[in-house]
Amino acid sequence: MATADAPAQAQGTLIRRPGSTRRRSALAGVRVAPWVFVAPFFILLFAFSLGPALYSLYNSLQSDQTGKFIGLNNYNTVIHDSDFQAAAGVIWQCVYTLAPLFCIIATVVALILDSKAGWGKSLIKLLIFLPFAIPATASTILWAFNFSPDSSVFGPILHRMGAQDLLFFSTPTTLPYAIMNIVVWQNVGAWVIVLTASLAGIPQELVEMARIEGAGALGVVRHIKLPLLMPVLVLMVVSVTSYVLTLITEPYLLQNTLSISATFTPNMWAYNISFQSGFFNLAAAAAMLLLFIASIFAILFVWRSGIYHLQERD
Amino acid sequence: MQTQIPPKPATTINYRLRRRLTNLAVTAVLAVLCYYFLAPVLWLIVASMKTKEDVFASSPLWFGSSFRLWDNVTHVLNYNNSIFLTWTKNSLLYTIPSVAIVIVTSAAAGFGMAKYRFRGRTTLLFITIIALLIPSTTLAVPIYLEGSKLGIVNTPWGVILPTSASAFGVWLCYSFFSFQFSGEIMQAARIDGANEYQIFGFIALPTSRGVLATVAMLTFVSNWNNFFLPFLMEARDDLMPLPVGLGNMAAQTALGSQASSAAGSAISIMDVITGAFLVALPVAILFVAVRKYWAAGLLGGSLQGQ
Numbered sequence: 001m002a003t004a005d006a007p008a009q010a011q012g013t014l015i016r017r018p019g020s021t022r023r024r025s026a027l028a029g030v031r032v033a034p035w036v037f038v039a040p041f042f043i044l045l046f047a048f049s050l051g052p053a054l055y056s057l058y059n060s061l062q063s064d065q066t067g068k069f070i071g072l073n074n075y076n077t078v079i080h081d082s083d084f085q086a087a088a089g090v091i092w093q094c095v096y097t098l099a100p101l102f103c104i105i106a107t108v109v110a111l112i113l114d115s116k117a118g119w120g121k122s123l124i125k126l127l128i129f130l131p132f133a134i135p136a137t138a139s140t141i142l143w144a145f146n147f148s149p150d151s152s153v154f155g156p157i158l159h160r161m162g163a164q165d166l167l168f169f170s171t172p173t174t175l176p177y178a179i180m181n182i183v184v185w186q187n188v189g190a191w192v193i194v195l196t197a198s199l200a201g202i203p204q205e206l207v208e209m210a211r212i213e214g215a216g217a218l219g220v221v222r223h224i225k226l227p228l229l230m231p232v233l234v235l236m237v238v239s240v241t242s243y244v245l246t247l248i249t250e251p252y253l254l255q256n257t258l259s260i261s262a263t264f265t266p267n268m269w270a271y272n273i274s275f276q277s278g279f280f281n282l283a284a285a286a287a288m289l290l291l292f293i294a295s296i297f298a299i300l301f302v303w304r305s306g307i308y309h310l311q312e313r314d
Numbered sequence: 315m316q317t318q319i320p321p322k323p324a325t326t327i328n329y330r331l332r333r334r335l336t337n338l339a340v341t342a343v344l345a346v347l348c349y350y351f352l353a354p355v356l357w358l359i360v361a362s363m364k365t366k367e368d369v370f371a372s373s374p375l376w377f378g379s380s381f382r383l384w385d386n387v388t389h390v391l392n393y394n395n396s397i398f399l400t401w402t403k404n405s406l407l408y409t410i411p412s413v414a415i416v417i418v419t420s421a422a423a424g425f426g427m428a429k430y431r432f433r434g435r436t437t438l439l440f441i442t443i444i445a446l447l448i449p450s451t452t453l454a455v456p457i458y459l460e461g462s463k464l465g466i467v468n469t470p471w472g473v474i475l476p477t478s479a480s481a482f483g484v485w486l487c488y489s490f491f492s493f494q495f496s497g498e499i500m501q502a503a504r505i506d507g508a509n510e511y512q513i514f515g516f517i518a519l520p521t522s523r524g525v526l527a528t529v530a531m532l533t534f535v536s537n538w539n540n541f542f543l544p545f546l547m548e549a550r551d552d553l554m555p556l557p558v559g560l561g562n563m564a565a566q567t568a569l570g571s572q573a574s575s576a577a578g579s580a581i582s583i584m585d586v587i588t589g590a591f592l593v594a595l596p597v598a599i600l601f602v603a604v605r606k607y608w609a610a611g612l613l614g615g616s617l618q619g620q
Contacts, residue, residue, distance in 0.1 A: 030430065033510035037426025038438060041419040044479035049445055052456035059459060109347060117333075118340030126602060128351050133601035135539035137557040137564070138590035142358045144569035145587070150370040151361070151570065153353040166570040189351065238447055246451035249541045253561050257569040270455050275546075280459060287455045291448065298447035302440070 053291060060285035064278075074285035083263040084286065090176060091265055094244045098180040102240050106188050107233065110195030111221055125196065128189040136186065140253040143182050147258075170258040178258065182250045183243070191236050198232045199225060238301040242294050266290055355598075362386055362591035366584050370572050386588040393563075393585055398592075400552055401559035408473040408544065408555055409537045415478040416533045417526055424487025425518050429497065442488070445481035451542050458546040472547035473555070477537045483529040490525040491518065531604060538597055556593045563589060 063070045078084055109128070113121050131139060145151045148166040149158040162168070169178040202225060210220050226233075248267040251260050262276070263269040266286060274283030353375060360377060361369050363386070368378030391398050427439055457476050458467065466472040495518060503513045519526075541557045548554050554562065564586050 030510060031432070034426040034430035034432045034435075036511075037422040037430075037514065041423035041479055041484055042438065042441075044415075044419060044475070045441075045445060045481070048457060048460075048476040048479060049448075049453055052453055052460040055460045055463070056456035112340055112343065115340070117336045118344055119337065120341070120344065124344055124348055126605065127348060129605075130355055130598055130602065131351060133535055133539075133598040134355070134594040135557045135560075135597070136541055137539075137561045138358070138594040139354075141560070141564050141569060141586055141590040142354050144564075145361065145369070146354050146357060146374075146570075148370075148570035150572070151357075151374060153349075153357045153374045155374065185351065185354070239449075242447065242449040242452075246449045248451060253564055254569070256565060257571075267451060267455075271546075274455060283455055284459060287452065291452045291456075294448050294452050295444065298444050301447060302443055 053288075056284040056287055059281045060288050062281050064281045074282050075289065078282060078286050078289065081269075083261075084266060084269050086261075087263055087266045087269045091245060091247065093176055094180060094247065095241055097176075098183065098244055099237060099240045101180070102184055102188060102191075103233065103236055105184065106191040106195060106236060107226075107229075109188070109192045110199060111225065113192065113196050114199040114225075115217065125193065128192055130189065131186050132190045134186070136249040137253060139186050140182060140250050143178075143185070144254060144257050147178060166257065167259075170260070175258060175260065179247070179250050179254075183247070187240075187243070191240075194236075195229065195232060198229055202228050234301055234304060238297050241297055245294055245297075246290060355594075358587070358591050358594065362584075362588040364584075366572075366582060369583070369587070382584075383588075386584050387592065389582075390585045390588045390592065393581065394551075397551060397559065398556075398589065401554055401556045404470075404548075404553060405538060405555040405557075407470055408477075409534060412474050412477040412537050413530055413533050415474075416480045416483050417530055419478070420480055420483030420487045420529050421519060421522060421526060422514065423484045424489075425491050425495075425514055425522075427484075428488050428491035429495070429500065429518075439488075442481050442484050446485055454542045454546055457543065461547060467547055468550055468553060470553075473540075473544045476543060477533075477540065480529070480533055483533060486525055486529055487522065490522055495521060527604075531601070535597055535601055560586070560589045560593055 060074050061069055061071060063073070112118065113125060134142075144166065146153055147158075147163075147169050149155050149163050150165075152158055158168070169175060206224055206228075207220055210224050215223060246267050247265045248271065251264045252268060252271075254260055255262065255264075262272045267290065270283040270286040270290075273286070274280045357374050360375060363381055363383040364372065364378035365380060365382055368380075372378040423442075427435055427442075453476075461467045461472050461476075466475065499517060500513050503517055508516070538555075539557060540555075541561060544555050545558045545561065548558060551559075551562075563581050566581050567583050567586050569583065569586065
C-alpha cells in the first residue's frame, strides 16, 4: 500500500558485480548469508514449537501405564471421555456464538469509527484498546466483581436481568456467556484497531467513485469496504476461533468463584488429566487433537485468503 | 475531500437533519461502547482506593468513604515477605531477554526472507504463516513436557526460550523489508565493499527502527501478560511472574463476593483488587503512551499486499 511504487524488488540482489576481484570469505557470501539470517529464528521456532509438537506426538502414541507403543488408543480414550466431550461441546457452543458475535462487533465498530458520522472517535480508538493491554488475570479479576450486582458498574442492568449475586453466572446457560464477555471485552479492541487501520488504507478514490455512481454509505460498505477488508476479516475469524479453541486462562481463574468444572474446556481437561492425575500421554493426545484442529484452520486460512500469494507477487 | 457531493438543493434541509440525526445516533452508540470498555477499568482504579465494605456498598464508579489506596498497596507489597516485588522482578527477568531475542531474530529472519532468494525460502515463509496462526496455548502443555525433559522447568529459561521466537515479529519485519526497503541500496552498498552482515547491521537495522519498536512493544505486552505457559513452567512461588502470582492470590479468595476469604487465608479481596490494579496499570499506560508505534505496525502486519 504505502510503497506500491517501491523500486525494483530484491531480484537483483543475487547478481554479483561483474569483474569483482574482491574475495569474500565463505561465510559472507550471498549464498550463505540468508541462512545465517534466518537460522536463529527457525532454530528457536523448531526447538519450542515443532519440537514440542513432535515430542508430544511421540508421547501420545504411548501408554501412560506401561510406556509401550499403543497406536491411537490414547486418542480413542480422549474422544470417548465424557468430560472431554462435554468440554468440546462448550467450546463448540462458544465457537458458533462467540466467533460470529466477536467478528460482527469488531467490524461494525471499525466501520463506525471509519465513517464520518459521530463525535469523539479518536478518543474511542484509544480507549477501546485499553483492555487489551490488561493481563487476562487482572481482567478476569475485575470482571468477577463486575458480575456481582452489588459491586458492578452494570449493577442496574444485572438487577433487571434478575441477578441476585454472581452465582447468576454459574449456571450452564449463563456461564459460557460470562466467559465470552471477558474474551470480547479483552480482545475486540485490538481487532478494531487492525480493521480501522486497514480501512484507512482503502484508496479514497474508490469510495468517491462509488459515491458518484450513486452508492449510499451502506452501499459503499457493502460493495467497497467489506470486500477489500475480506483478508483481514478471515484472519480475524481464524484467530478468534483458535483463541476460543484453546480457552483456559479465564475459566481457570474463575473456577472457584463461579464453581466451574475443572474440565470445562478441552485445554483445562488436558491440564487436569496431566497435572492432577498424572496421565501425561493422554494430555499429549488431547493437545495434539487441538493442535490438529487449529492447524486445519490455519491452513484453510492461508489457502482461502490468498495472503500467501499476495506476499509472493513481487 | 469533504464536499465532493453537493446534496440536491430541494432536499438540503432534509439532508442536514438526517445528517445530524445520524451523528447523534452514532455518538450514542459510541458512548455505550465507551462505557462498556472503559467503566470496568475505571472501576478497578477506584476500587483499589476503597475499603472492602465500600467496594460493595458505595457507588462502583466513585470514591468510597475513605481513601485507602496507600494502605491497600502497602498491604499487597508486604504480603508474604514482599513476594509481590519478587514477582515483579521475575516478570522483568522473563520479559526483557525474550523481547531482546525476538527483536534480533525477527529482524534477521524477516530481512533474510525478504531480500534473498534461496531454496527453501517459500517453505520457511509458509511455516512462519502457519506458526503465526496457531495459538500459543495449544503448545503450552507440549512445551512443558519437552521442558521437563530438557530440565528447564522451574528455571527462568523455561519461560524465556519458548517466548523468544515470534512468528508475528518475523512477519512484520518481512513485510517491512519486502515493501519498504529497496534492493538498490543493498546493491550500492555491495559495490562499496560492504558484506551482507554489514548491510544488515549498518543499513537494514537502523532503517527498520520503527517496525522493530512495534515488534518490541507488542512482544513486551504479550509476554508480560502471558499466563498459561509460565503457570505450567514456574510452579515455585518465588519463580512466578506477576500474572501467575496474582492468579494464585485470586484463587485463594472469593472473588466478587463479600464473604470472607477461605479459612486460613491471609489474603483479602482488597489485595487481589489492588494487585490487579498494580499489574495492569503500568503496562496499560505504557501501551497507550507509545500508541503511534504499534498502531502503525499492526497495519503493516495485517496483509500489506491487498
